[in-house]
Amino acid sequence: MADREQCVELAHQLRATFVVSREISRGMPPQTPLTAVMVLGVLDRHGELRMSRLAELLDVDMSVTSRHVAFGVEHGWIDRAPDPLDRRSRLLRLTERGAATLRASSDRAAAVVADHLADWPDADVARLSELLARLRVSFGDCRTAAHRAGTADRATAGAHRHSIPPAHQG
Amino acid sequence: MADREQCVELAHQLRATFVVSREISRGMPPQTPLTAVMVLGVLDRHGELRMSRLAELLDVDMSVTSRHVAFGVEHGWIDRAPDPLDRRSRLLRLTERGAATLRASSDRAAAVVADHLADWPDADVARLSELLARLRVSFGDCRTAAHRAGTADRATAGAHRHSIPPAHQG
DNA sequence: TATTGTTATACTCTATAACTATA
């Protein structure tokens, strides 16, 4: 367990990493908002998902997810079909075209990263990716754990350790 | 130098870390927007700054910075005095009250981090902070290098290695 | 009656462009 000083430092660094994300998003192709790409990325990694689960994974309200998905559907990136088991729900899948868009976007982002990290050793890049992935799992817990009581997919299965309720602000 | 695959992965992780930042900002005290705290944080770390330099460090347009600073001044967190050497410029400093606000905010953020990272070993937290700091330096370069030709402060001094122009989108 | 998802509205953050004032 890290001490207070370390936590303050990490919190600061995370806040400040905003800058890096913005820089990367500036290099992205036009007409493909960052959020749209994030939706595609999640669908690519998790496969078929329902709206509610997607909203959890994106950590945004379902109303927001709904509009991002609508955008993706309009552009032919996402297939949105009614769930035969529960006709209130809709199942989302990445289309071929969506996968291509995601790939193009990932290439651009990777190019920006490669540009700036030209002098980084391989091992550090890999380590940072790994730590960020773990960080996300540790944080993802809190939001999903409160809503769900047993359902799990291959991305977050077995990652539940805490039981802190989601802290939405008013 | 990392290969394409690694860069794609890191870019994805950075995009996805948005989620973590949002979760932290949800736990923040009300009436202190994330951006305001970021301004205070930069002033705390860099000391007295001009608007333009602050905008660089925050990686946002000066017009944006201007309003965030105005907000901070209104709340008594920032002291904004005319620069005696160039009366177009204004010098910004963190006030006592601003420092207190920053401290309170950092405490909250640290608490959220500590909550979620309870089972992380010390070393990993420290390593992640360090890598993120380095990442920011590597990215910070591109924006500041184009604007400035010699001025440096203690935060970014000696960090210039590439000469990639800032890639602002249209 | 509860839940899934959509839509309307308001708030935050951002960039572009037009402006003021100094240099």
Next chain:
DNA sequence: TATAGTTATAGAGTATAACAATA
């Protein structure tokens, strides 16, 4: 003429609340 900073406006992203359809 160029630069530092401000303000007006428009666009992207988000949350809350009210709603429709289904369970």
